[in-house]
Amino acid sequence: MHDIQKAFDLSGRAAVVTGGASGIGQAIAEVLASAGARVVVGDLNEEGAETVAAGIRDSGGEAVAQSVDIADPDQVEALIQRATVDFGGLHVMCNVAGIPSDGPIAEISESEFDRVTGVNIKGTLFGCQSAMAAMEASGQGGSIINVASGAIDAAVAGYGLYALTKAAVTQLSQTLAVEAGPLGIRVNVIAPGATLTQFTERHLQNPDGTVNEERYDTFVSAMKDMSPIGEVGEALDQAWLVLYLASDASRFCTGQIWRANGGSTIPR
Numbered sequence: 403m404h405d406i407q408k409a410f411d412l413s414g415r416a417a418v419v420t421g422g423a424s425g426i427g428q429a430i431a432e433v434l435a436s437a438g439a440r441v442v443v444g445d446l447n448e449e450g451a452e453t454v455a456a457g458i459r460d461s462g463g464e465a466v467a468q469s470v471d472i473a474d475p476d477q478v479e480a481l482i483q484r485a486t487v488d489f490g491g492l493h494v495m496c497n498v499a500g501i502p503s504d505g506p507i508a509e510i511s512e513s514e515f516d517r518v519t520g521v522n523i524k525g526t527l528f529g530c531q532s533a534m535a536a537m538e539a540s541g542q543g544g545s546i547i548n549v550a551s552g553a554i555d556a557a558v559a560g561y562g563l564y565a566l567t568k569a570a571v572t573q574l575s576q577t578l579a580v581e582a583g584p585l586g587i588r589v590n591v592i593a594p595g596a597t598l599t600q601f602t603e604r605h606l607q608n609p610d611g612t613v614n615e616e617r618y619d620t621f622v623s624a625m626k627d628m629s630p631i632g633e634v635g636e637a638l639d640q641a642w643l644v645l646y647l648a649s650d651a652s653r654f655c656t657g658q659i660w661r662a663n664g665g666s667t668i669p670r
């Protein structure tokens with residue numbers, strides 16, 4: 403028999419999660435804390451990050467919140483420092499924060515290109531660089547998990563800018579896995595399928611911000627139709643995968659693209 407608890411145990415390890423105030427990042431922060439990690443919840447939404455960290459503490463876990471704009475390398479460095487100062491090091495870095503962008507490639511303005519690449523590409527790059535430096539300094543290695551998207555697998559009209567940022571995150575992750583491997587640092591990237599969060603709700607809102615139930619139901623059933631098992635994703639589906647990648651259970655896995663997507667990208 404094998405000790406499952408031990409294989410996935412993160413007790414005594416420090417984790418940073420960007421985008422931790424909402425959706426996939428929140429689920430990752432909560433699951434890593436449930437596995438024993440001490441978690442720094444980073445987000446542009448400081449109040450939301452504090453709510454998530456407080457929820458973890460109320461449930462008996464360890465977490466602190468920190469405001470961060472991942473597009474600013476100094477703020478990202480300060481986020482990593484929070485883990486090393488408060489929790490004595492950094493073992494797991496989850497670069498989750500990201501933003502959508504909608505519209506045809508012909509209409510992408512330079513300012514929109516800079517805004518979206520600034521967060522999705524540069525923000526992830528800064529997170530990788532600061533985390534790698536902290537992990538190297540500790541001499542203990544670590545696990546970096548970046549977030550791409552199912553958008554890397556299919557060309558969908560209107561998602562060009564978002565998709566190219568996530569393709570960049572994927573290539574960044576694989577090259578970094580090669581460069582960081584000798585330091586005992588593993589780097590993996592997840593490519594989530596459609597996952598019900600505030601990210602997906604943006605198309606489905608009435609002008610007053612309430613969700614248009616009819617459009618929402620149509621969207622959800624369209625997403626389910628793409629999956630052979632007829633499912634649409636929940637944030638927790640990504641968090642279980644990230645727990646695996648953060649833990650020693652995945653010690654032999656690096657530089658890979660991981661797809662929890664209900665099978666929606668199977669070539670058919």
Ligand SMILES: NC(=O)c1ccc[n+]([C@@H]2O[C@H](COP(=O)([O-])OP(=O)(O)OC[C@H]3O[C@@H](n4cnc5c(N)ncnc54)[C@H](O)[C@@H]3O)[C@@H](O)[C@H]2O)c1
Binds near residue numbers: 421473549550
């Ligand atoms: N939801 C999906 O269907 C889906 C699918 C594939 C990939 N993703 C990716 O998953 C990640 C998380 O998405 P989600 O669905 O949980 O969305 P979400 O909107 O629920 O959460 C994103 C979080 O990131 C934070 N954030 C945004 N810009 C930031 C910045 N500059 N600095 C720090 N924090 C910032 C937001 O405040 C928010 O809390 C994103 O990278 C997204 O591209 C989502």
